[in-house]
Amino acid sequence: MKHLFWGWLSIGLIFPYIALACDVCGSALSGSSWGVLPPFRKGLLNTRTNYQQISQLSNKTSQYFLSQDFSARFYPQQRWQLMASVSFLHAQQRSYVLGDESRTGMGDLQLMGSYLWVDNSRDTSASRFKHSFLTSAGLKIPTGSYRKLSADGLINPYFQLGTGSWDFPLNAIYTCRSAKYGFSTEFFYKINTENKTHFQFGDRMGLAQRFFLLRKLSRFSLMPQAGFLYEYNSTDTHRGQKMLPSGGQTLQGLVSLDMYRKNLLFGLQAQIPLYQHNASGEVLRGATYSLNFSYIF
Numbered sequence: 001m002k003h004l005f006w007g008w009l010s011i012g013l014i015f016p017y018i019a020l021a022c023d024v025c026g027s028a029l030s031g032s033s034w035g036v037l038p039p040f041r042k043g044l045l046n047t048r049t050n051y052q053q054i055s056q057l058s059n060k061t062s063q064y065f066l067s068q069d070f071s072a073r074f075y076p077q078q079r080w081q082l083m084a085s086v087s088f089l090h091a092q093q094r095s096y097v098l099g100d101e102s103r104t105g106m107g108d109l110q111l112m113g114s115y116l117w118v119d120n121s122r123d124t125s126a127s128r129f130k131h132s133f134l135t136s137a138g139l140k141i142p143t144g145s146y147r148k149l150s151a152d153g154l155i156n157p158y159f160q161l162g163t164g165s166w167d168f169p170l171n172a173i174y175t176c177r178s179a180k181y182g183f184s185t186e187f188f189y190k191i192n193t194e195n196k197t198h199f200q201f202g203d204r205m206g207l208a209q210r211f212f213l214l215r216k217l218s219r220f221s222l223m224p225q226a227g228f229l230y231e232y233n234s235t236d237t238h239r240g241q242k243m244l245p246s247g248g249q250t251l252q253g254l255v256s257l258d259m260y261r262k263n264l265l266f267g268l269q270a271q272i273p274l275y276q277h278n279a280s281g282e283v284l285r286g287a288t289y290s291l292n293f294s295y296i297f
Contacts, residue, residue, distance in 0.1 A: 047294075050290045055284045057282055070088075103145070109140070129176055230250070
């Protein structure tokens with residue numbers, strides 16, 4: 001049962017962040033933070049529904065994004081973990097200047113490989129604290145559409161289903177727990193490359209801190225979580241020239257409640273912006289809301 005819980009914990013905190021495509025606006029949503037990855041050597045399947053609104057002030061434009069993410073995890077060896085994720089997105093834009101339009105289809109595919117360097121969760125000694133340290137590297141494959149024309153006949157790189165670029169996400173996660181309390185600290189970095197339209201989203205980096213508490217009931221267990229996520233985005237470029245305004249930073253509060261019973265897992269989560277300065281204050285990110293369901297096999 002303990003191993004089941006820590007496996008569920010990894011599901012509840014990892015999958016909110018790895019599916020969407022770019023960086024801040026348009027299809028550019030959060031896409032690098034993984035969350036806690038405690039040791040749990042069983043496969044799993046996950047589906048997650050995400051909703052977010054983004055506003056661009058100067059052209060009075062609002063964009064709405066609804067995505068259905070699908071993820072899978074496998075353990076070919078004790079310390080190695082392989083993950084794959086893909087999204088199906090519906091994006092809608094309402095604008096007095098640019099006009100209304102929508103996008104629906106498959107987003108970008110992401111593949112990750114991870115190695116568990118430190119793990120004493122199975123140690124039978126009287127050690128009070130359990131630690132794990134895991135690093136990951138991967139590849140984002142441009143399977144999503146990125147060349148759809150807007151009503152003005154131009155390609156808007158911020159309102160596409162994918163980036164059109166081969167990108168390289170990197171992660172490092174440290175987890176510590178004692179009895180029913182725990183925390184995780186994560187650093188992530190994403191290297192973005194130029195696509196065939198010569199547009200390149202700026203690299204991104206960030207830090208996530210989460211705290212969790214387990215409460216076991218008669219038939220199921222609840223785990224509330226709280227923390228923050230800080231993201232920094234470098235300036236975008238087109239044909240080597242900086243695209244201004246672009247780039248910026250966001251600090252978000254994270255709150256969630258997860259429930260598990262046997263091998264079925266369900267969770268609710270909200271990411272709420274506490275501070276943001278994106279595209280010189282031109283872009284405002286709304287809160288992100290998520291529903292999560294997972295199955296362990």
